[in-house]
Amino acid sequence: MSATPPLYGGIEAGGTKWVCAVADAEGRIIATTVIPTTTPRTTIAGAVRFFQEHRTLTAIGVGSFGPLDLRTGSPAYGHITATPKPGWAHTDVVSPLRSALRVPVGLDTDVNAAALGEWRRGAGRGLETLAYMTVGTGIGVGAVANGRLLHGLLHPEFGHIRVPHDRTRDPFAGSCPFHGDCLEGLASGEAMRRRWGRRAEELDDPGAWELEAEYLAHAVMNLTYTLSPERIVIGGGVAKHPGLMARIRARALDLAAGYPAIPELTDPAAMDGYVVGPSLGDHSGITGAVELGVRRLALA
């Protein structure tokens, strides 16, 4: 009789839905379910129920929308903190899962989970340093630096950097409730919807996508000059627009203006391998969430 291999759970905890998966230690997914994000109590109970249907798990990992308190030792560790999402501010995500399932629970941001997923099993395999940017309803970045997820004061809130905004070309004031015309306020799916009056997937005015590429190329160059990742993965719904990646790469080459003189920033073919789509498609986040569980166990 062969010993049963350990199983891990992962949750990609988003603002509209929670994707839950059971996987083996290599990240192969065995079962999944999708739970709508309603109240914390109902949503968490739904996830618990799904995991209880399976053979006992060894650990679970959660990649969650935020902001999150990730400071181990903080009384609010494991909480979603000041989110504007109704009913979810100051929600403890980790404790209810841990007490119901009696396993270690790893937690990180949704984008850090996606970065981890792509780094372990996707477009970032074997690299020391990787950035993953999602361009969806909002904009966020997760990063692996020196082989570990980047934390620090809090966690990257890259969506909120300021980028050049030419108000003659783009009079839109920006949609960020805090900053107006930060990156997210200018270039997220929500910003596109507010600026153009329709959803990004219904928009095919080339000028609109030229402008979008302008902002995202600034984001790419900013990541390059600040974090110096070996590769930048761009995921999220907006990044699915056909041709957007090519425009971003072309504009990033312009903005780099040959400095520094490395292939990635001067040669279009090398740029094609530097700024890429997620090789796990829509599974970067859930794959990384499972891996957060595997790693949490290593620390438990």
Added chain:
Amino acid sequence: MSATPPLYGGIEAGGTKWVCAVADAEGRIIATTVIPTTTPRTTIAGAVRFFQEHRTLTAIGVGSFGPLDLRTGSPAYGHITATPKPGWAHTDVVSPLRSALRVPVGLDTDVNAAALGEWRRGAGRGLETLAYMTVGTGIGVGAVANGRLLHGLLHPEFGHIRVPHDRTRDPFAGSCPFHGDCLEGLASGEAMRRRWGRRAEELDDPGAWELEAEYLAHAVMNLTYTLSPERIVIGGGVAKHPGLMARIRARALDLAAGYPAIPELTDPAAMDGYVVGPSLGDHSGITGAVELGVRRLALA
């Protein structure tokens, strides 16, 4: 007879001078000298002579101006690459020191050395993640992330990020030969000299310093949202201007606009501890260079 403790060498290799030091493993400096940066051959020979006057060193570390090739395994590893500095492009710094002194030689950027110095012995002691920004003739950032210096594709070239530039308020086109109005092109000491027609230390128009604080506050917020360091140290000649740090902090609080709602970005007293001057004064770089030697030995 007590065993003699090991000694280490450090070089802060700048574009105008090389500061050389001999220190013990705790970074206590025993002797220093300053060599003008002339040709590579003369400058390196001067450093070798200084180190040979001392008891045999165990290892040396170099924090150098760049750009540098730091990819171990690259044929150009240890070289200063495409610098505009006459005579210095494609100079191998590591090999001549290693062959003359017969010790392991550690190399990193000048700003990474300064970041390492402040992290090990100064304002960043005990933190996981620290950013050091120098605002001198140019602008650069070094960073420790997860307890190690941040590398990746190359190394941070933070001076070249774009920040919002209001041409009505500041018609100056910027001084960067590559990008014009990148951060360094707008806010370095060289940019100030070109915009105002005098050197920063001779400038006391409050409007000029308000503008400088504006750009540097954008730099601070950009670092915060991208790297999320636990502290940001600002050094370099321009940062010595009295009152500049206070203006940067005040403006960074404005720009953060309360997001995320953590003390560092909302409470002026916490911001005072978040954006700070170097606690090693002008010795961050040389202290870090010595530490590069200590660490190189650990890897040799």
